[in-house]
Amino acid sequence: MNWSVIRLLYAHELTMLLRARRTVIMAVILPAVMMPLMLYAEKYSNDRRERTLQAATYPYTITGPLTGQIQKAISDARVSLATEQDDDLRQLSQVNFVEMHSVANPRQSLDDNRIQFYIETFSGDEADKLASRSQAPQRNSAASPAERRLKGVPLVNVVYREDRDSSDNAHNRIMSLLRIARRQESRLLLTGHGFPAGAKDVFAVQSSSIATSGQVTGSIVGRFITLFLVMMMFTGGAVAAMDIIAGEKERGTLETLLTTAAGRADIAAAKQLAITSVALVITLIQGLNFVLYIKLKLIPLPNDFDLQLPTGMALTLLVLFIPLAATIASVLLMISAYAKSYKESQMYFFPIYLVGMIPALASVMPGISLRSAIAFVPVANVSVAAREILMGRPDPLMIAVTFGVMVFAAGYLVRSAARLLAREDIISPAHTEPAEFLGGPALFQRRVLRWFALMWVVTFAVATNVPALQSLRGQLLFNELVVMIGACLLMMLMYRLDPREVLSLKPVKPAVWVAVFFAIPAGYITALGVFKVVNVFIPAPQQLLERFSEDLIPKGMPSWELVLYTAVLPAICEELAFRGILLSGLRRKLRPASLIVGIGLIFGIFHVTLYRIAPTAVLGMVLTAIALMTGSVFPGMLLHAGNNAIGVLGGSWFAIEALRWPQFAAATAIFSLSLWIIYRNRTPMPTR
């Protein structure tokens, strides 16, 4: 990295953006000015409407045998509400209802706008007769839901016009008043017969939360702050990103820049920094806007809203939000670098924006803590961390992990964008990449990850949506035979691959078999020991342990079937897929260490349940290392099958709980020795 070049390019990019007057006006100034204007206009019109409706006079009439009773009930209710402390109730008593007497045809008067509604009353007998003749007063679907009327109970029906604002408003208010009047009548009747006046007189109910209002507010804000920021950063950063590479391609200035002495990585880094800055500035402007709206009471907050943000908490959030902005900027940079034109980059933006919001929703899901595998999922980790920080329960170790993961993700994406800038088909759209043209094994190497992404989507979609395949048997048969083996066969067919070579079906030295045989129990016990050690620093929730064994060991299945479905079948199919096809596709593109980590992680992600990702990823890494050392899938198959078999049946063979540190140490020594023997007898496959 040449920092002086990055500095120069960064300043250049910002100058270019600031001088794009239209962009600045459309993306920054207009939203900043329009939003408060819009909110103010909305508030003004609402207030005015309320005042107008409150000051208006609502003529009405009452018909039927209960006219006198309803007149009195309304009048009593209004008198009692006049002394209420609640503003809404007091206002209800002040509404200008004016009763019109001797209205000959209330329906006609309502239609002619001479009255806003009328109340028709029916005695119990009349109402029963109407009900029996199915002549209940006409109602439309939008009116308030009909109450269930007991036989003999009188009926009061408010007739109004929902399509007229004043009539609809008058109806809402008279309905509230009638319900209050009915409650008062009911209370009078009950007390008249010696019963408690109302539910409140039977026993009082109340609740007490021990959380402070600051914590409650923190919890609410924490759930949505990352989602809000991701949305702001995506939309804010997009303004710069679209122009920064795709726009340059269109104008022809990218080629000018690429012929200068600046390195591609420096160009990508400077552009990424510029997008990050713009995203942060626009987010800050929008954030300040919101604070201003709240201060101006354009956005009302609940009375108990109390967001406490001490300096330390604010700084911690900032430490997480800066790499979040950098990661989003890197994604936008990738879109812009990949697109051939400004228009094309706009087309890619929206779906990626939607996908980007999914991990930000992690904080909304109940029960997710940062001290879990979520800490390793970019964006989702920031979302959960922000919630915990705002609730006053920050976890310093996991916040550090989150920061590291985000910095790594941002760095990786910038590097990928720099690589895109070196691709000829990206710089000169007329050129096709040789692999795309030649097809066969060359294209397979470029497409293998897409295949595995598709396989994961199918596995996940079926596991969550097809009830018939949700049993262990059904799921394993579908995943292993249809998805894994089916996809492997399709890839071999489409890309004309030699099965023996691509599946690494190669014999190994006898010493390797012996080593693997000992590595199976030793590796399993070592893994338990590692888990115990890790548990000291990052205690796994009890729920995790229970779910893990529930997922793995279904009740009531015979041992032989359990071993067949959970050990033998996955060992064969998954080894052929991951250490066969996937490893063959990637091994000439990545270094061995990256292969081990990458394939291990992909293997982990395929074990859909969140609780199983980390342990299976570690197993995947060991199996990939063995496949690289031996150049064969067979030792991995044996180790995989043995490991799974102990996993499901181990408890009945030996007392896992009884294992102590000496046993763990011995197992670790045997496992290390086994790996050393495999290494000494290696017949490695060619890698990068």
Add this chain to the structure above:
Amino acid sequence: MSAPVVVQNLSKIFFDEGRGQIRAVDAINFECGEAEVFGLLGANGAGKTTTLRMLSTILVPSSGTATLMGHDVVKNPEGVRKNLGFYSATTALYPRLTARETIDFFARINQYPAERVKERVDYLIERFGLGKYADARVEKLSSGMKQKVSIARTIAHNPSILIFDEPTVGLDVLNALDVQESISELRNEGKTIIFSTHIMSEAERLCDRIAIIHGGHILASGTLAGLRESTDQHYLEDIFVQYVKAAQVAV
């Protein structure tokens, strides 16, 4: 000591959906010395631009090597670009920068010594007669002025090697003459210049040596006098046609 530009067996293969595998440049060889204008003369699609884009490290050669001031285009592309000024019809200017800012930016990005940048910018503004327009945005300039700014930004860092890929395409006669004049002056200053064109008169007027390129192959190269002698033709156009027809007959 080797020449500033050495090209050996340089090839570029493209893959096109419609046309399949295309050998845009096929094992070409040439060298270009100091204070020399080396012309690549060929029709559209002959392989001129692809060759020059490989030399400027925009494209990676499929095979063969090319070194500029001793830097390999594949192994040390940044070293190559530091010593190179690349000008083509497709290398546009930043419309929202002024002429002065443009020259300043390209001098700095190409790592011209920071303390001498201002002096260099002033010199180039003076040299190309841009004084009156130096602080106007490029988007506001006439096409002739833009052309001058383009050449100024190409030589902003005073590179030893200059590549001009069809620099007069789309220019009127007077602007084209200005560009040719600038190239002549740069040759006189000792620059190594590779110049591509399909306009015969330009090649005749400017180039010290000419390579006739067709179908990705260099059919002939030498001084204009040498080419005249070997073909027994006087006009470059006739020389060019003779070589191309002979190549077509051979195919």
